[in-house]
Amino acid sequence: MKKIIKNGTIVTASDTYQAEILIEDGKITQIGANLPALGAEVVDAKGCLVFPGGIDPHTHLDMPFGGTVTKDDFESGTIAAAFGGTTTVIDFCLTNKGEPLKNAIQIWHDKSREKAVIDYGFHLMISEINENVLNELPQVINEEGITSFKVFMAYKNVFQADDETLFRTLVSAKEHGALVMVHAENGDVIDYLTKKALEEGKTEPIYHALTRPTALEGEATGRAAKLTGLANSQLYVVHVSCADAVERITEARSEGFDVWGETCPQYLVLDQSYLEKPNFEGAKYVWSPPLREKWNQEVLWNALKSGQLQTLGSDQCSFDFKGQKDLGRDDFTKIPNGGPIIEDRLSILFSEGVKKGRISLNQFVDLTSTRAAKLFGLFPKKGTISIGADADLVIFDPNSERVISAETHHMAVDYNAFEGLKVTGEPVSVLVRGDYVVRDKQFVGKPGSGQYLKRAKYNTNSPLTKDQTLSIN
Template sequence: MPSRQLNLLGQPSALVKSNLYFRKEKMKTIIRNPTIVTASDTFIADVLIDNETISAVGVELDVRDATIVDGEGKYLLPGGIDVHTHLDMPFGGTKTCDDFYTGHVAAAFGGTTTHIDFAIQPKGGGLKDALNIWHEKARDKAVIDYGFHVIVTELNDQVLAEIAELPAQGVTSIKMFMAYKGILQVDDDTLFKAFEMCRDVGVLPMVHAENGCAIDVLVKHELAKGHSDPIYHALSRPAKLEGEATGRAIALAEVAGSPLFIVHMTCEESLGQLRAAQDRGAKIYGESCTHYMFFTLHDLDRPDFEGAKWVCSPPFREKKDQEAIWKALRNGTLSVVSTDHCAFKFDGQKSLGRDDFSKIPNGVPGIEERMMVMHQGGVNDNRFSLNQLVALTATNPARLFGLEGRKGSIAAGYDADLVLWDFKAHATLSKENLHSAVDYTLYEGHVVKGVPQKVWVRGELVVDGETFLGQPGNGKFQPRKVFEV
């Protein structure tokens, strides 16, 4: 895969605002004869893009004055939706290195056209404060569409009332942490009260399920023994503590009568809790993230501190857990594959914990790689169908997070968020040909068959082969519908 160099049109500079290229009106575009893939169907047809939307899907569409794109012999997929990202996020005395420009460029090259980021409630502040901060982070930078979840860190009567007001602001999901004691972790009182409010106002609660209190003790034990290497990050966060927290969160949600979405599930213990709840008829949904299917905790034991690149929470698990995730994706136990893109540079950020694993910023990159490695590992390796790939990376995220009817599929009236996918093209993934601001990729040297060739966001061609055409500021905040699934 040749190195992709951004041309000037993709740079957020004063030239962007003055270049007449960006002032021309969008024209109609017909994508001729691609193999259209949705979550339920695969068929050959033309797609007509008129301004920002898909105006028609049919055979031999005849429209004058339209730009023709030859899609024959390629797939046309709905743009990917990543519902778990952390752009420009403060953590542990630093902040993630991708902002709403560099992160969006990487996402677009990977076929993702919409994402939902996490706005963190500031200490002593409210949920509106969080949203104001994150709206400002995205302003004049976004090149793909975006929405926000709000992370609740403190709960009082005022914040409970603010949860009820979130849908009017286009935000219909919140997240709470059961880990990171003393920083982000909330107690069971907070979880339960928030679940009750979410139930009443159509907001979907999300949880990071690990037992943070027990983990805090285990981390101190390891450090007291002189264990400072990255592998001890994983060893101090055992799978049983993810399973316990998952079961506890599910129990609280069931008693409250609330739906629940469990983020970044990694292991047999937590997946068993999810499956059991679903078998009882509870509205409990789960996500895993791309990296958990391709790496194990043993990657944290790489020499020369390189294992720090794999430090994230929950940590990587064992091979058996990878197979459990693939099975849960295949049989529908898990509804969504996201990235938890939380990129810290190895040099200068991850290295903050060189002598103490507990100080390594938690998080890994992956917003660009998601669609390619899931196509390779899921479809090409015969673990699930191409339709299931679309469901997991676009349709189900849209359905669960209030974007259904606009995004996540290919049909008349939907936003023209589209990816022309060359399923015959091979690429070798490398930092040298990816676009995140981070200085590494976990997938260095991985070979994939199937890559995005062209990407449209609401009818705007933002990626054309190796060239980025997106305009900073053209990505739009997406108000979302209340949870009704």
């Protein structure tokens, strides 16, 4: 059915203006004043902002980790995402050494099919590089539309890849048009520090942070950036948490390296002291990289404002406090890493960023939607409000106030990392390809309605890319 959205203020990454939006067959077909409404459902957005649907470039739904599986799967996780104003997620597909990449991709298709209520795509983990993997990569890119690969520099003996794997992945990505993502922490040194802490009887959650100092995130970020420059390739650093990593990204970009950075809401509003909560409550805040000393928050906000960090992911990776997080009650290394973030990503950035004058409305849209769409091959189908784009839209009340709580969230997990935080601004209605998923704060979507997205190749014409003197084949 045709829809026409009236009386709202449209906000994109570049513009803010009053206009009507006509939606037909899931697409935006007209934008303007006094559009013909004959036969169309009229949606009154008076007093609200109209954003392009949020794109969360960093989620872990139905993911095995540490002997358990994340609490939120593609159904509960995407429902929660929709309530938060996110209409597309890109989830991380894990691989196993020695197995064909296509096997792992099929597993993720099986996890998501008939469950997702919003659109979704996959990143692919690269844990080893050999001739079999190299031969599969063109098919992964061209047939599956998976154009981003993740390499872990941490989690030794679990996910961690060596520098040769990272470098060869960067070289291959440059050749085939993919974007390489890194979890940047020095896993070898972290392994030593965690073993030493346990030997000394230091088992509480706070030691998760103390054994993963910011210097190790900065070192790994800088190392990955230097390898990217050497390969003349492209890099996206996920979940940047501290000043050390921001400095390395800023340096790399100033040298002309094609390096991008993402941070997450938890690093903007929570800090290391949360891991010291009594009665093992600190385990709720165990994820990697860990929460940092509070002063890092202002560095991250400034990096978002100045453009040295370009996206906001959630790193959604939820585990129940009771029955999952408490697996590490006597050993912090056994606490499943991750938190429930997906639902509150937009509200926190709007409330703490736009409302407090740290970023502009247009920057908010760029950080939560447009930049991810461009980096990950979804623009202009996703990530903006323009004629021909998918009608993925968020009708957002900028003045609504609420208190974040597990009692009212839509995730399946038994706690909320931002419990008690008062935020201003929340989605009222959310549409995916012109159909309501959330209408007047009520879920009206259908599991399985979300579509898998084959993404375009990375745009190698980035303004940061420059010719290098060394060519590596």
